Amino acid sequence: MTTPCDDSARELHDRLAIHRLVLAYCRAVDRGDFDGVRAVYADDGRDVHTGFEGSADDYVTWLRGKLAQFDGTMHLVGNHDVELLGDHALAETYGTAVHWGAPADDPARNFTSGFRYVDHLRRTPAGWRIVERRAVREWTRSDAGRLLAPEGIGPRGSRGADDPLHTMRSVVRRAAAGD
Amino acid sequence: MTTPCDDSARELHDRLAIHRLVLAYCRAVDRGDFDGVRAVYADDGRDVHTGFEGSADDYVTWLRGKLAQFDGTMHLVGNHDVELLGDHALAETYGTAVHWGAPADDPARNFTSGFRYVDHLRRTPAGWRIVERRAVREWTRSDAGRLLAPEGIGPRGSRGADDPLHTMRSVVRRAAAGD
Amino acid sequence: MTTPCDDSARELHDRLAIHRLVLAYCRAVDRGDFDGVRAVYADDGRDVHTGFEGSADDYVTWLRGKLAQFDGTMHLVGNHDVELLGDHALAETYGTAVHWGAPADDPARNFTSGFRYVDHLRRTPAGWRIVERRAVREWTRSDAGRLLAPEGIGPRGSRGADDPLHTMRSVVRRAAAGD
Numbered sequence: 001m002t003t004p005c006d007d008s009a010r011e012l013h014d015r016l017a018i019h020r021l022v023l024a025y026c027r028a029v030d031r032g033d034f035d036g037v038r039a040v041y042a043d044d045g046r047d048v049h050t051g052f053e054g055s056a057d058d059y060v061t062w063l064r065g066k067l068a069q070f071d072g073t074m075h076l077v078g079n080h081d082v083e084l085l086g087d088h089a090l091a092e093t094y095g096t097a098v099h100w101g102a103p104a105d106d107p108a109r110n111f112t113s114g115f116r117y118v119d120h121l122r123r124t125p126a127g128w129r130i131v132e133r134r135a136v137r138e139w140t141r142s143d144a145g146r147l148l149a150p151e152g153i154g155p156r157g158s159r160g161a162d163d164p165l166h167t168m169r170s171v172v173r174r175a176a177a178g179d
Numbered sequence: 180m181t182t183p184c185d186d187s188a189r190e191l192h193d194r195l196a197i198h199r200l201v202l203a204y205c206r207a208v209d210r211g212d213f214d215g216v217r218a219v220y221a222d223d224g225r226d227v228h229t230g231f232e233g234s235a236d237d238y239v240t241w242l243r244g245k246l247a248q249f250d251g252t253m254h255l256v257g258n259h260d261v262e263l264l265g266d267h268a269l270a271e272t273y274g275t276a277v278h279w280g281a282p283a284d285d286p287a288r289n290f291t292s293g294f295r296y297v298d299h300l301r302r303t304p305a306g307w308r309i310v311e312r313r314a315v316r317e318w319t320r321s322d323a324g325r326l327l328a329p330e331g332i333g334p335r336g337s338r339g340a341d342d343p344l345h346t347m348r349s350v351v352r353r354a355a356a357g358d
Numbered sequence: 359m360t361t362p363c364d365d366s367a368r369e370l371h372d373r374l375a376i377h378r379l380v381l382a383y384c385r386a387v388d389r390g391d392f393d394g395v396r397a398v399y400a401d402d403g404r405d406v407h408t409g410f411e412g413s414a415d416d417y418v419t420w421l422r423g424k425l426a427q428f429d430g431t432m433h434l435v436g437n438h439d440v441e442l443l444g445d446h447a448l449a450e451t452y453g454t455a456v457h458w459g460a461p462a463d464d465p466a467r468n469f470t471s472g473f474r475y476v477d478h479l480r481r482t483p484a485g486w487r488i489v490e491r492r493a494v495r496e497w498t499r500s501d502a503g504r505l506l507a508p509e510g511i512g513p514r515g516s517r518g519a520d521d522p523l524h525t526m527r528s529v530v531r532r533a534a535a536g537d
Contacts, residue, residue, distance in 0.1 A: 012195070050330065050334075076257075078256050081203075089351070090348050116336065118343045131354075132350070135333065136343050137333055137334065139251070139326065140326070140327040141325040142325050
């Protein structure tokens with residue numbers, strides 16, 4: 001990417017970078033990529049979640065244990081807005097996290113939560129990083145017993161190298177190299 | 180912000196401003212900030228919601244009464260697209276609104292609705308504002324009896340000055356001032 | 359739109375175009391606009407969905423049959439990120455699809471699914487188009503028996519010309535022409 005042509009363009013690029021950082025967190029959690037989770041935080045990054053408060057390093061350890069209880073998670077985020085203050089930023093992101101696991105009637109393994117990520121970010125030499133995240137829990141609702149079998153065969157997600165995101169990336173790279 | 184360098188950049192800034200206006204509405208409703216709700220409409224702005232049709236002033240009064248019935252709301256929006264026509268614009272925004280309140284088994288206080296905001300916006304001297312909003316109700320589903328207690332302590336939302344968005348904003352401002 | 363002023367602006371416009379393409383798909387499905395669905399795919403576009411794998415032409419035929427089973431659908435998307443590789447791109451988009459229909463207690467007509475669209479896109483003379491979509495099904499949950507009647511009259515969606523999106527577009531065009 002070349003240098004943006006003015007301050008106005010720079011603002012758009014800062015906003016894009018911060019949005020993509022929040023998306024990278026969601027993707028990393030859902031794909032079980034713990035290095036990817038750690039990478040969105042600054043070296044001295046901190047996290048405050050329901051049931052956890054501490055360093056980003058300790059958060060990743062805690063998260064690894066939590067995620068092992070589920071067959072899968074999906075962190076869908078919507079509303080995302082940022083206040084830029086030079087090399088610092090405040091971001092608020094709304095989302096819902098769907099958790100599923102066996103047995104399907106266990107409410108501790110099958111629930112959806114509504115949250116807001118309230119993030120303090122800092123521009124570092126490596127790009128924007130989270131200095132502190134406060135994950136606000138808005139509500140939690142049981143999905144126990146509501147799971148339906150898919151109505152046919154088709155692409156399924158995974159936490160491994162066979163997730164369609166990764167296999168499709170190979171397809172796209174081959175196509176781009178062949179042009 | 181400096182002036183965008185060309186029409187193409189101007190389009191991106193118009194899109195950003197309109198997106199942020201829609202997000203500002205959601206945040207203001209969820210935080211109980213009624214001045215903030217009013218501010219997204221033009222002086223002569225109108226709103227058509229399920230159960231309401233009238234001026235933005237009257238809408239805010241009506242909304243205040245409705246929101247008092249709930250302990251909290253969360254207006255999560257996703258799909259947002261805009262057609263720009265000079266100083267006017269058409270925006271469509273998809274969302275879901277989660278409502279919760281006591282008692283937890285009351286379906287009138289615990290439900291989720293799916294909606295589309297269909298907005299006519301106008302560029303005013305103060306920025307883009309909503310001239311008329313038609314809030315399309317797609318579906319409403321009961322969440323009665325599904326609420327779970329959070330599985331630990333952690334940040335919680337509020338309609339007051341103690342919401343994590345506001346307390347974190349102070350942290351970020353201090354950090355930015357200290358650089 | 360004028361030509362973006364540099365490569366950095368070009369990247370933002372590519373990202374906007376791809377995001378709007380994904381949004382156009384959702385809108386077209388939900389409004390029952392099958393020409394609109396076909397238009398987001400390249401001439402040689404393919405789709406892999408739960409229960410379907412084949413050409414975009416055949417997908418539209420299949421989709422038409424599926425959608426006839428529902429009174430309405432809502433494809434809300436959030437997380438959307440793109441990796442640009444020259445004239446090719448990889449996009450991942452998270453979403454939930456709400457389906458409703460009569461009778462309201464039929465789980466085959468009243469359910470919500472969580473998905474990720476994993477798209478290979480190509481820049482064509484007409485703009486970015488989907489070469490191959492893999493629609494990853496994450497989970498499916500029954501909403502049978504949870505439908506509530508709306509708590510008042512107000513705007514409702516449709517698959518016809520009376521949808522509020524279309525009627526409001528006429529309003530905005532008249533306003534823009536009158537300025």
